[in-house]
Amino acid sequence: MFFNTYPFKNILTLLICTLILSACGDDEFRLYLTIDGKGTIKLNNTAYDTNVTITYEEDAIVQVQSDPNIQWEFVNYTGDLTGTSSSQNLTMNADKHVTATFKLKDSVSINGYITDENDVAIQGVLITSGSGANQVSGTTDSNGAYSIDNVPVPSDDRVYLNISKAGFLNQSYYFDQEKSEMTLKTVKLTRVYNLYVLNNYYNYGSTSPVSGTYTLTENHVKSLTATHDNTLLFEQWSGHVPSTENATSISIAITMDKNRTVVAQFKRLTTYTLHIHCDPERGAVTQSPENTTHVAGTEIQLNNTSEEGYIFSHWINHKGHIVDSMPLTFNLNENTEYTCVFNDKSYQLTVNQSGEGKITPTFDSNSYINGTTVTLTAIAAYGWKFRKWQGSLSSTNNQVNIVMDADKSLTAIFEKPWAQFMGQVRDQAGQWVSNVKVMAGQQYNVSDTQGYFFLDRANIPTGSDTMMLLFQKQGYCLHSEMFQVDDQILIENIYPQLSQNCKPLESIINTLKILTQQQSTPLTFDIEGNERSDLSEVIFMMQHLSAYSDE
Structure with a gap:
């Protein structure tokens, strides 16, 4: 059977055209x-x-x-x-x-070339100008050329360019520029290289300059020096060391014709530690050489100074060995410790006395540790008086405390009780009598041209509270007066009147009789240091005094 397809084709074509026109109608x-x-x-x-x-x-x-x-x-x-x-x-x-x-507005267009110092074009150089919203930039091409528009011209007409590229020294240029269409600016950049200085014992050894990265211009000559403490030995430089330099020299010179890395090589030596102990309140220690760590065999010297009140005693090391050397010198061949021992300083106390008495306590030794307080008591003997301490301290108290912070000396002064007498000798006519011998016990003096006399420190007889003054001069009767006395008393205004044409010996006997009758105990006379109390001794005294009379 035969079918006619023409109408179907026409319908399909019409449908496609309709769809196309529908899609393309509003472009x-x-x-x-x-x-x-x-x-x-x-x-x-x-x-x-x-x-x-x-x-x-x-x-x-x-x-x-x-x-x-x-x-x-x-x-x-x-x-x-x-x-x-x-x-x-x-x-x-x-x-x-x-x-x-x-x-x-107020801008300029700038172009130019960027080369190195050998006139070789540099590509990729960054050129900037202005700042903030008005910043402009550009880069160079393979020929080193650049072109930048709208480069701002400030109010002072000074235009600047910042030029930077890795491997070159950054540069800034300022130039005077009025507003125009185009300005040519050609710049030469200096090439730079990095020098990396390394050290394998950075904790102990060092370099000058120290380890780090240094950016240096092309052909710059940089000197490097190895430094280290006493625990290292410098061996050599390694890395990019120029062939012209001796790598084992402690100092070398680097010519910067490229990036270079140079390493300082050190060798660690055998070392030992030294620790010193000392009580800072008692003293101090100085050490030479200083530091805690030293190369084996290093000679060490220790000195010390003590604080006031202390004295160096000895050193003691970590093994318990005691050494009293000062200074102490030794070679360090092991880890070592030393302790400096200071003792309290001792001082000497010297105690003396003048007169009769005793000092308590008595001591087996007169050496005392610094700061010790010593109590001394002075006790006078019978018939004596304690007067004072003199020397390292002065006091009239019989008991004193002395602090031993230095060598000290004290003397206890004991004296017999004494009295002083002062007056003027006259005759019965009231005229002054000179050159009269005034006596009391062992003490005597003579009156001056006006009859005045002063009898100083006449010892009071032991156990007595009275003293008799005797006044004697050839041609005058021996005169005596009795006084009530006390220790260290001064009796003034004594005006004895001497008479003439008398028998001195009879006068003495009468005086002694009176004295004997007044005493409840036997009368004691002190004549030239001899105590005499019986009648024969009284006669002796009279004979002694009669030597000064006419009879």
Whole structure:
């Protein structure tokens, strides 16, 4: 059977055309807007300040209008829209590309070349100028060429360029420039290399300069010196050491013609530690050489100084060995410790006495540790008086405390009780009598030209509270007066009257009789250091005194 397919084909074709026409009836096109510089473009009053892509219907009319800011000005449109008119219309009958160019006010375009010091072009150098929103930049091509637009010209007309590239010394250039279209600026860069200084014993050995990375200009000569403490031995330099240098020398010079790594090699020596102990309140120790760690065999010397009140005794080491050397010198051949021992300083106390008495306590030794307090008591003998301490301290108290912080000496002064007498000798006519011998016990004096006399420190007889003064001068009767006395009393205004033409010996006997009758105990006389109390001794005294009379 035969079928006619023509009507079916016509219907299929009609359907396809209908679908195509339905899809293509309302066409749309894209507008690609590029903003070169800094400014704003309004598309049908919608503002854009960055590159955008906008879709419009076919045959749509787009109003393109520039809106520059304060620092930038509109230059022109390029692409599917051209000219310097800031406001133009664009018909969207196809995809469109429009570039709006803005130019920085008071700016300059700069181009040039960047080379090294050998005039070899450098590619990839970064050149920047301006700052913030107005910063512009560019890079050099394979020929070392660069071109930068909208380089801002400051108010002082000084334009600057920052130029940087790894492996070269960064540079900044300032130059005077008024606004213009183009300026040529060609720059030469100085190549730099890195010097890496390493040290395998950085905790003990060092270098000058110290370990680290140093960026140096091409052909710069850098000196390196190895330094170390006394625990290391420098061996050599390794790494990129120039062949012209002696690697075992402690100092070398590096010429920077490339990146170099140089290592300081040290050898660790055998060492020992030395620790010194000392009570700082008692003294101090000085050590030479200093430090705690030393190479084996190092000679060490220790000295010490003691604080006031202490004295060096000995050293004792970690093995318990005692050494009293000062200074102490030894070689360090093992880990060692020394303790400096200070003892309390001892001082000598010397005790003396003048007169009769005793001092308590008595001591087997007169050496005392620093700071010791010693109590001394002075006790007078019978018939004596304690007067005072003199020497390292002065006191009238019989008991004293003395602190032994130095060598000290004390003397206890004992004296017999004494009295003093003062007056004027006259005769019965009231005239002064000179050269009269005034006696009391063992003490005597003579009156002066006006009859005045002063009898000092006449010893009071033991157990007595009275003393008799005798006044004797050839041609006058022996005169005596009795006084009530006490220790250290001064009896003044004594005015004895001497008579003449008498028998002195009879006068003496009468006086002695009176004295004998007044005493409840036998009368004792002290004549020239001899105590006499019987009658024969009284006669002796009279004979002694009669030697000064005419009879």
